[in-house]
Amino acid sequence: MTTESASPGINPERVEEIATRAFTYIGGAAVSGLIYLGDRLGLYRALAQHGPCTSEEFAAATGLNERWLREWLRGQAAAGLIDNSGEQFSLSPEAYLVLVDENTPASAIGAFDSFPELNRVFDELPEAFRTGQGLTYDDGGPATARQVERLLGPWNRSALVSEALPKVPGLVEKLQAGARVGDIGCGAAVGSTAVAQAFPNSEVHGYDNSVHALERARNNIASAGVANCHVHNSDDEPIPQDESFDVFLVLDALHDMTRPDLAMRAVRGALKPDGIWFIVDVDAPEDWHENLQHPLGAMLYAFSIQACMSSALSSPDGLGLGTVGLPESKLFGMLREAGFTRMARVPGLEHPFNAYYYAQP
Numbered sequence: 001m002t003t004e005s006a007s008p009g010i011n012p013e014r015v016e017e018i019a020t021r022a023f024t025y026i027g028g029a030a031v032s033g034l035i036y037l038g039d040r041l042g043l044y045r046a047l048a049q050h051g052p053c054t055s056e057e058f059a060a061a062t063g064l065n066e067r068w069l070r071e072w073l074r075g076q077a078a079a080g081l082i083d084n085s086g087e088q089f090s091l092s093p094e095a096y097l098v099l100v101d102e103n104t105p106a107s108a109i110g111a112f113d114s115f116p117e118l119n120r121v122f123d124e125l126p127e128a129f130r131t132g133q134g135l136t137y138d139d140g141g142p143a144t145a146r147q148v149e150r151l152l153g154p155w156n157r158s159a160l161v162s163e164a165l166p167k168v169p170g171l172v173e174k175l176q177a178g179a180r181v182g183d184i185g186c187g188a189a190v191g192s193t194a195v196a197q198a199f200p201n202s203e204v205h206g207y208d209n210s211v212h213a214l215e216r217a218r219n220n221i222a223s224a225g226v227a228n229c230h231v232h233n234s235d236d237e238p239i240p241q242d243e244s245f246d247v248f249l250v251l252d253a254l255h256d257m258t259r260p261d262l263a264m265r266a267v268r269g270a271l272k273p274d275g276i277w278f279i280v281d282v283d284a285p286e287d288w289h290e291n292l293q294h295p296l297g298a299m300l301y302a303f304s305i306q307a308c309m310s311s312a313l314s315s316p317d318g319l320g321l322g323t324v325g326l327p328e329s330k331l332f333g334m335l336r337e338a339g340f341t342r343m344a345r346v347p348g349l350e351h352p353f354n355a356y357y358y359a360q361p
């Protein structure tokens with residue numbers, strides 16, 4: 001630091017500020033590793049059960065090594081994720097919602113699933129920067145589908161049916177009466193399954209081209225015991241173009257697709273003239289500069305390079321939208337080109353980074 005501060009034209013305070021930021025990011029990544037371990041070893045759940053407790057009591061309760069636990073507990077307290085009073089550590093009810101309970105929109109723990117596997121992609125990405133070619137969701141093995149399911153599953157399970165769908169005019173009435181429903185980019189079918197369970201008169205068809213996600217989807221559907229939910233590999237079984245669907249969903253998937261324009265046309269061709277498409281996508285600003293002020297802006301760009309834009313560039317004709325690549329005006333323009341004439345934001349739905357829309361032919 002002393003050399004730079006002595007150099008003409010270098011502002012030492014700015015050097016320090018940038019260094020602090022850089023260390024904050026490596027700190028975030030390192031602490032993410034500890035959160036991953038906490039999840040993988042069941043430590044948050046165990047702390048909720050056994051806390052307040054000392055590291056010795058925690059070791060006795062979990063059967064894990066006291067010295068390692070002590071370091072983890074102190075580190076998690078330093079990170080502000082768990083509470084301590086002296087040598088007693090505990091998990092607050094609020095932290096329980098974020099780090100243990102996966103049936104609440106507050107859940108964040110799924111973001112840390114498969115942390116080591118997902119970060120291996122950084123070895124592949126230099127080549128992507130050279131060639132332009134991204135990686136599909138399946139290129140990294142089954143980890144991505146698992147992480148996406150745990151990341152997005154809590155909202156899909158706990159808010160899609162109860163909070164979101166009722167805010168779309170006329171949608172719940174269709175589902176109650178018995179609708180043919182499609183879910184494009186259904187992933188592990190958590191959303192499809194929730195809709196099928198809530199609306200037994202309806203029949204839900206999920207479409208995805210990730211074999212790992214589809215395998216998870218089939219297991220999820222089987223373990224939920226829902227007979228009115230089915231999934232299809234859209235590469236082998238494209239969405240039927242017969243205007244037979246009453247409702248379509250797309251939950252956080254358009255910006256990941258190589259050709260969202262073609263997906264939109266496929267949904268248009270599948271929907272009845274009075275059908276409704278419920279769309280969830282990242283609430284991207286019209287002007288990218290707004291991302292500089294967004295508290296999650298840097299993270300969204302990182303997700304884009306790690307997963308979303310990479311997926312959207314995984315074929316040579318990919319449009320490469322990426323995580324923050326589908327602001328409202330672009331979405332609406334593309335929907336119009338695909339043959340939709342009516343579209344709007346769903347009012348009264350809040351999310352830290354998603355926006356909600358519906359479109360009709």
Ligand SMILES: C[S@@+](CC[C@H](N)C(=O)[O-])C[C@H]1O[C@@H](n2cnc3c(N)ncnc32)[C@H](O)[C@@H]1O
Pocket residue numbers: 137148149152153156184185186187188189190191207208209210213234250251252253256257258259311
């Ligand atoms: C971020 S995930 C969302 C999954 C799911 N909707 C959810 O909410 O958990 C995006 C999904 O889009 C799928 N996808 C990407 N391109 C696709 C395409 N062309 N056709 C069908 N699915 C696609 C991916 O395989 C992935 O499962």
